Amino acid sequence: MLAQEAVEAVMTRADGLYVDATFGRGGHSRRLLARLAATARLLVIDRDAGAIAAAQQLAATDARVTVAHARFSELTTLLRERAWWGAVDGILLDLGVSSPQLDEGERGFSFQVDGPLDMRMDQGQTLDAAGFLATVDAEELELVLRQYGEERHARRIARAIVAARAIAPLRRTLQLAEIVKAAHPAWERHHHPATRTFQALRLRVNEELREVEQVLPQAIATLASGGRLAVISFHSLEDRLVKQALQRATRGVEEDLPRGLPVTPQRTPACMREIIRQQAASAAEIADNPRARSARLRVAEKL
Ligand SMILES: C[S@@+](CC[C@H](N)C(=O)[O-])C[C@H]1O[C@@H](n2cnc3c(N)ncnc32)[C@H](O)[C@@H]1O
Structure with missing residues (x-):
């Protein structure tokens, strides 16, 4: 399962600091917590009030968990508030809508169930x-x-x-x-x-692509050396943004100068290495959940 692979790939130390930036109903967080030590910490983020209610229930039973009702593009601020900036060992991003968002007609995401034309992930928007x-x-x-x-x-x-x-x-x-x-x-x-x-x-x-564009450089910057970022995307527009951001981080970036100038462009060196380039869901997983058909997992590690 991609979820299991993402969790296994992102976990490098049992006592580390982790972020699940798309809590949903906590499937990834629970898998991760099952592998973490009592001294580990997990910050979970979601912009959806239903997801946050579920996260708070989890936090009430597990002292390792703290909850932030926020956009994941606010990652830097959330981490600085907790003095976690630069020290994070793993970040999980499972992009897109959650099953409850899609399945509940009242949320307005589905063209198959009648409901108001809402589609807000954050009901306060x-x-x-x-x-x-x-x-x-x-x-x-x-x-x-x-x-x-x-x-x-x-x-x-x-x-x-x-x-x-x-x-x-x-x-x-x-x-x-x-x-x-x-x-x-x-x-x-x-x-x-x-x-x-x-x-x-x-x-x-939901300005979803802008959110993804904004969170990726923040996630890459905040990882400790050896820390990992795992991203699951659900369609090609998201996956393209993830691929481009990880390519810049794993290959380095050459300064964009007008052609013909007698100067050598500066090169920002690579800061990550690729762990999983692009993993699709298995046939069995797709048979079980057809929504996984276009899912892609990418994982990279901070140098
Ligand atoms: C695919 S679901 C995650 C499912 C989760 N991994 C699980 O196992 O239950 C994506 C979740 O991310 C949240 N989300 C999407 N974009 C967000 C953003 N920009 N900031 C915060 N949460 C976001 C959605 O509200 C949704 O709950």
């Missing part, structure tokens, strides 16, 4: 999917569907959404799924026509 769809113009919506959903029919769908909201406000997930289905010219095998639209809206509402 002001912008939700309905709010975004009420005001966005057709050009920006098209761009969001194209960039975050890699939706080939972005223009048709964006126009259909804007036309539909002029007749009645968009409030429900199944209402939106029907509009997208009607605008979509073709069924793609394995995919409901609204799959890409819902992914795009979710990424936009």
Whole structure:
């Protein structure tokens, strides 16, 4: 299982300082705690109130655990507050939505269950999917569907959404799924026509790619020598960001100078080494959980 592989790869010392930056319902944290000594510490982070309630229950029974209700892009601040900065032995990032977020219709992430068009991971955030769809113009919506959903029919769908909201406000997930289905010219095998639209809206509402872009350099910087970062991503847009950040860290970066200047570009040296380049879920895991089909695990160690 990718979860087990991530936990095994990230753990280098039993008495270390660890961060699970995407607690969810704590599957990874529990696996890690089972392997850690009584003197180890685990900081768990999530932006979802339901995840935090579950984390607090765990912390009440396990003194090694502390909980932060925050975005993981605030990692530096969270670690400095605890005097952990620069001393972390392992960081786990399991990106994307959790099963409870997807399965509970009221959260609005699913195009298969009726619910309000919410899609906020952090229920305290002001912008939700309905709010975004009420005001966005057709050009920006098209761009969001194209960039975050890699939706080939972005223009048709964006126009259909804007036309539909002029007749009645968009409030429900199944209402939106029907509009997208009607605008979509073709069924793609394995995919409901609204799959890409819902992914795009979710990424936009939660600024998910920006969060990933911001947390990776912080995670890399805060690891102690020998400390490890394990990231599981669930689609190619996230995985590309992880791959690029780890490539920069494992190969070093050459200063970007205009061509033809008579100076040698400075090179920032590598600060990590690759442990797992790109691991997919096993066939058995995919059979058990089809959502794991596009999951990828990457692990690197601080030099
Ligand atoms: C795939 S789930 C993690 C599942 C977890 N590993 C488990 O075993 O239960 C991702 C979790 O990360 C949280 N999350 C996603 N982006 C976040 C961010 N930028 N800051 C904090 N939490 C985030 C989500 O709310 C969700 O609970």
